[in-house]
Amino acid sequence: MFKSFIITAVRNLLRNKTFSFIHIAGLTVGITCLIFIMRYVSYEQSFDKFPLEAKRTFRVTGSDYAQTPVPLCGSMKEFFPEIRQTLRINKLPRKLLSCGEKKFYEEGIILADPSIFDMFSYKLSKGDERTALDGPNSIVLTARMAKKYFGDENPLGKILTMDGWLEFQVSGVLKDAPQNSHLRFDFLCPLSRAKEIYSSPDFFDNYMNTFVFSYFSIEKSADVSSIKNRMEQFEKYYAAKMFFPFSLKFSLQPLTSIHLYSNLGGELEPNGDIKYVYIFLSVAVLILLIACINYVNLSSARYMTRIKEVGIRKVVGATRIQLAFQFIGEAFIVSFIAALLSLILVRLLTPFMTSFFGNEEALRSTSGSVLAYLGIITLLLGFLAGVFPALFISKFQAIRILNKAILFRESRINLRRLLVMFQFSISTALILLTIVINNQLSFIQNKNLGFSKEQVVVIPVEEGEVRQQHRALKNELLKDPSILSASFSSAIPGSVKWVTSFHWEDQKSQNDNTLNFIASDHDFLKTYKIQLASGRDFSEGFTSDEKRGYIINRAALERFGWKSPLGRRLELASRPEGRVVGVVKDFHFKSLYSKIEPLCIFIDPGAAGYLSVRIKTGDIHSVLSYMERTWKKFSSGRPFEYYFFDDYLSRLYGKEQNTGKLFVCFSAIAIFIACLGVFGLVAFTAEKRRKEIGIRKVLGASTFSIVKLLSGEFMLLIIAAAIIGCPVSYYFAQKWLNNFAYHVNITPWIFLAVILIVALMVLSTILAIAIKAANADAARNLRYE
Template sequence: MFKNYLKIAFRNLQRHKAYSFLNIAGLAIGMACSIFILLWVQNELSYDRFHKNADHLYRLTASVEDFKAAVSPAGMAAGLQSELPEIESAMRISKPATVLFETGDRKFEERNVLYVDANFLQVFSFRLVKGNRSTALQQANGILITENIAKKYFGDQNPIGKILRKDNQENVVVAGVLANAPSNSHLQFDIVAPMSAIATTNYDIKNSTWGNFDFYTYIQLKKSAAATNANLLGLAAHINNIFQKHNNSLKVAFHLQPLTSIHLHSDLQIDLPGNGNILYVNIFFAVAIFILAVACINFMNLATARSARRAKEVGLRKVVGASRVQVMLQFLGESLLISFVSLCLAVVIVWLLLPAFNHLAEKNLSLHLLDSHMLLTLAAIAFCTGLLSGSYPAIFLSGFTPATVLKGKLKPGTGNLLFRNGLVITQFVVSIVLLAGTAVVYKQLNFIKDKNLGFNKSNLLYINMTGDLWSKQQALKSELQQNPYTSDYTVVSDLPANLTTGTVDVQWEGKDSRQQIVVPSIDIDEHFMDVFQMKMLAGRSFSSAFAGDTSNYVVNEKALAMMGMNVDEAVGKNISFADRKGTIIGVVKDFNFKPLQYAIDPLVLRLNRYGGIVVVRARAGATEATIHALEQISHELNPAYPFTYHFLDKDLDNQYKGEQQMGSIFNLFAILAVFISCLGLYGLSAFMAEQRTKEIGVRKVLGASVFNIVYLLSGSFTKLIVVAMVIAVPVSYVAIHHWLNSFAYRVDVSWIFFVVACVAALVIALLTVSYESIKAAIANPVKNLRTE
């Protein structure tokens, strides 16, 4: 029996080639899209799960009122472990540092160096390729390098025991080689060094401070400590109490963030770069389901529309004794066959296009067909798709009464028109929602790119003070000033791009003693306002003509609002910032110094007394000459360090890399979803035109024009698209608002987005339907009527 079903299924595929092609192509593209998305989603959900102790590892985070940060003080790791028996071990990781390393003629600045506690390899399961796991981080002058770095510095030589010169000051020894950090790890590094290497120079480490939040603290709970929500909340309360014993001046709430939640659930400031967003995972998972559903709808629509062609077959089978269940199994078998053929084609599509998708998503995804879990997943997708797409046609076709169909009294489409119309509407609801989403994503990303941040970000390039530049600042400024290409410069402590410094130690007259607001600061010089082209609203900026400016401050509008002042009265008011009393001498117009996901915070600007980053505004058309001039100055004053420079606008664009990738992927799959819908609509329109051949011939003989015929065949589909518009607009409005809420600054959701999406869907649908309609309308009516 099964062999017979299979034989009939293959014969039907061969007999109706166009119908089979549309079904297989639609399902294959839908499956391929879903596989791509599911590979991406699986990768996003897999972050940090490769660690042996992943279920028992947590990161300590802190919040002060609305300010939530991923960092904690240096003294907390050891302090908490000594007081809380539930903790198996605790360790700290520094913020990524930039360090110069040299061996022989190879010298590079490594921008991804982490300083970690000695138990780093015991807490985390990063693979050590060479070296002793238990002792690799015990020596203060020992370092761990990744395989890429080992190749970069030592080629094919064994790097263990090799010497690297660090910052032109000291030698370090390669104590181990780590496998390159897995792409699904929130911790990304090139070189790992022991915390003891900076223990004598770092104030916070040396004094085990409980006030400066500069380190990422990870806690491993004992397996006996059940990680329930109640227990974690209780443990966090104990941590808060311990912190208050060491620092009662700060009202901080600490939380334990599961390691496996860091990548997708971190809306924290001062976090490590590269985190994802659970919202995007949910969006793409829904898109994968919708695209597969659209492909299944195509199958159901075409199968039910062509029901009359299979009616006599069903009647004959029932007459010779086939039960309804047997007929249902036959049609389900056909749909499963088509589904598995489509799966094979989809796998080929994914295999061919995966490199391009990886480039688009900046991932390293792979399709492991020999993996049993992957094979089961793919088989489950094909089985569910076949079952879903074939279920209604099987139920519908198997319900035909033999006497009725054998007498030829069954009218095409009778009894299933409403269902087919509902499926078409569903397809285009999905398509319109995705098109509207595409328009808004494009608009929002352009808004971010073009938004006025409160300063002119174009043509700004910068170099970090390294090596001898710290001790030659006066000579550096003199060289910069004398060169016409670099004379428009400023020296700042931090870039106004993603500011991570701040304090609650701000005092002013009339302040509520219970108020604790984290206020960031930037140290600037007298050229800052001119170079960044910012606007002063009152008073003045810092000037070399005023020696007392070392104790003066410039604040932004938000800071004035925080202190209950207005622009006209602020200048001359006394404030204290980080225990340093001073006077407000100016008010600068608000500008964005954090990504646009965050609203502008209060900001205090201080006179720069230490150095940090040199920012130069290049003249239009003279960028290359400015870079060359900076390179000459750097080589002259700092010959031991390689010259490196960066553009501020590129750094700002990189802050929204995740959104840009999401937008590109979303646009791609939205287009494919519309294409799959049109594929089914084309098949449906072709079949409807074929069924009405005689009617069209009669109408043309009686004088109907081509336009009349096209309108006749397209009108029913147009009505369905209009119904889809009515449903899709409120659905897309809610979904779009949900996404835009993740941005503090966002575009207004205008009606034009929905009009464009609806008109686009209507035009695409009409173009799809019109081809077959026009083809039927211009056919010779005499020939059509004669063949009847």
């Protein structure tokens, strides 16, 4: 009997090739999308769950920044006896590491307390975790870095030199750390070395020194809510130790929530965002829902044509249960074929989809849960598509079926219409979201940011000869007539993340005493073409500028409440009191997610992390060659690395650009699947109404009237779908736009464009069949039986 079911199912699939293709294609595309997104979601939710004590581990943060003062962990251990151990981590800026002739710039270097091995459950393939960070000169590196610097040799005991003068001895090789962690690194050094690296004798004692990420784990019997309830008391306890009375706020984050729920300033790595997880998951479910609606709609419609087959089977002895198994079995076969094809598609498309999701690791990992969901969905799809004929058609008596005494209620046809309308409501919403996202990305790319981003080459600068000879290097570069200006600075627009404590003239409150800053030389404003609102730029003609000159932006001016800012006193931490010499027009020194905040610029080229060079348009290759030759004169063998500033700004919004691409892709898929469904339903309707169309043609109906007859109902459904889908998508689009401090507005023209796009796509699908049906030979249609 089972063999008979299979043979009959295959025959039906081959007999109705068009509808079989629509069934399988729609489900295959829907399941493929679901697998990709489930892989992504599964990966994002797996972050930081590998440590053995992950559920009892927490990070302490400030109100706006992830970094906290260095002495904080010690104070917390004193105040909260339920804390088992603490951990401080500092991430170093890019450093030059060398071993013999091998020299590489490395960014994945962290300093940490020895407790990192216990708290994060890291294991060494070579060396001992208990003693790996005991020596001040110790360094632990990943297996990949060991291979890079030492090849197949045993790296233990070998020497790595940092920036040409700081020596470290390899004490351990880490099994490559999991990628699904907010803490990623290639080199691990003891935090005790920070005094030397930062040339800061009071690194561990300065209560305002916010250079570390602070973690703690609690005892098994402890309750973290008790710590949260006493945080306000602790903040007063900590503030009492400080030299200046500041208002401090600390927050606790579970380790497992950092990646998706934390987007503070100064994070170790760019984190994920739970909103995007929900968005992509919703899109996957909606696309699969469209495919399911197609499947159920077309299946139920096609099964109406098999009513005579059911009657004959009943006459020859088939029971209702056997008929039910027949229909459900056919649906399961279609679902199974679609699932197999989707697995093949996933394998083929993974390299391509990686560029959309921006994470190869996420898409290449298939967890057991993803495969389990795939199995459940395959079974569920088969059941939903087969249950209608199994329970409804099979219940009728054979004599009624063969005498054509069965009439199907209008309510079942209305249900089919509602499902079609729901499909296109989803498609309309996705298209509107796609248009809004791409408009916002275009807005970001073209917005006046308050500075000039073109024709600027940025060279990262580390400690060493380049900083010490910054003036000579700059003067040498300016000898080339193609170089218009150059500036050393601690940050470039878009990368400002450091703040400092400060006091200003006529200050009335001690709260929120932090200020964004850029330390630069005299030509920062000139190089980035930042405009002055009042006062003057820094000048070498004013010797006081180097120690006591400050330039602020208009946002700072508003915060200070000054009407006449020039000459006003301002004092920053670790700097002498100075005076404001100029005010610049507000410019976006952070991303467009943030409103423009108060900013102070002062001269300190020795703190430079970047060399920005503005060049003329023309022969860029020859200018870069000159810059490289000049760099080598002053860098003592340091590699010359650079990037263009406008490329850097584009990368700032990589997540949004990937989201825009994904929505274009998913919207196209949703429309494709929905149009497949409409194609199938119109084809079925045209087939079912062949005699009616023939009679109308004989009575003189034109091709246009026949097309109108077949397409009119669907076009009304599309308009109704747009009316439902547009308000829903407007709500979610506006929520997404609110993440940006500066964004586009959603205008009525967008809604009209969406309705027009959907209507044109559906109409083109319908016309292909409607015109064919209208032009068919009427005589042949009238004698089709």
